[in-house]
């Protein structure tokens with residue numbers, strides 16, 4: 001149960017109820033199962049959200065969305081194994097808005113459906129352009145729960161692959177672990193249908209959603225993306241390295257690729273290499289890049305010899 005509380009003097013009763021509603025909204029937003037007392041700042045937050053929501057409705061048609069690509073590396077050979085597509089919103093007044101801010105809004109309003117379609121189509125087109133230039137890069141696209149719930153998803157992926165001519169094996173769909181666990185049986189069916197198209201499936205933010213191992217075996221999964229919180233905890237927490245070890249071993253036992261998210265320093269990279277984690281991405285290697293910058297990175301990266309100590313080269317690349 002979520003409770004919103006407002007008290008004090010208002011010009012009319014409906015204003016007081018409206019403020020209680022705003023507080024209720026805030027209680028739900030903070031994770032439900034709590035009460036929140038109305039504060040005037042909450043009204044501004046609600047107003048801002050409404051404005052952002054209205055702007056988002058036009059963003060796609062106005063061409064304000066764009067996609068960046070963060071390279072994914074093979075951690076043993078330090079070669080580029082693929083890229084993850086990450087959407088951005090170039091807002092006319094606010095500048096670039098990050099997905100953490102507008103994707104939840106898009107999910108609540110259903111706008112994620114056209115946005116998700118647009119992202120998938122752009123990314124597949126881009127992958128084919130790169131392939132035709134001689135850079136065959138696997139592309140990963142994030143798919144949210146709202147999209148996965150819809151019956152037309154499989155058909156849209158199939159049509160997009162056909163229209164662009166992308167090899168299905170070059171496309172990975174990323175589903176967060178929390179999405180998988182909502183209705184595991186329905187999700188397993190949908191993933192199986194997607195898998196039949198020949199695409200790859202990755203579980204995003206793995207380790208945060210308490211998935212049961214029994215279920216994991218039912219999902220046709222190709223990769224586990226170990227959540228950034230485990231990687232960032234390598235130096236500071238004693239559990240993180242043990243958990244990473246366990247997650248990587250789990251992947252090996254199930255024959256699933258393991259990918260580390262958010263590698264920011266050499267000590268983390270070293271630890272992940274010791275654990276034989278397959279692939280990884282993070283600011284140590286590169287931030288999400290626009291297509292031209294990614295092409296530059298691919299071009300220079302392949303000319304570098306990374307044998308003994310990759311670190312000086314990594315530093316050169318990322319500055």
Ligand code: C2E
Pocket residue numbers: 070085086087098099100103112116119142143144174204205228261262263264281282283284288
């Ligand atoms: P995600 O799929 O887990 O993506 C990884 C996020 O971690 C990205 O944030 C990336 O920029 C960030 N990251 C990568 N390396 C590092 C690092 O070394 N350190 C730190 N601190 N962060 C790192 P971003 O681009 O802000 O995206 C956030 C989330 O928004 C994504 O998390 C994904 O869940 C969602 N998202 C992004 N694009 C899309 C999309 O097209 N569709 C949907 N449904 N969700 C999207």
Ligand code: MG
Pocket residue numbers: 084142174204
């Ligand atoms: Mg992702």
Ligand code: MG
Pocket residue numbers: 204205225227228261
């Ligand atoms: Mg993630």
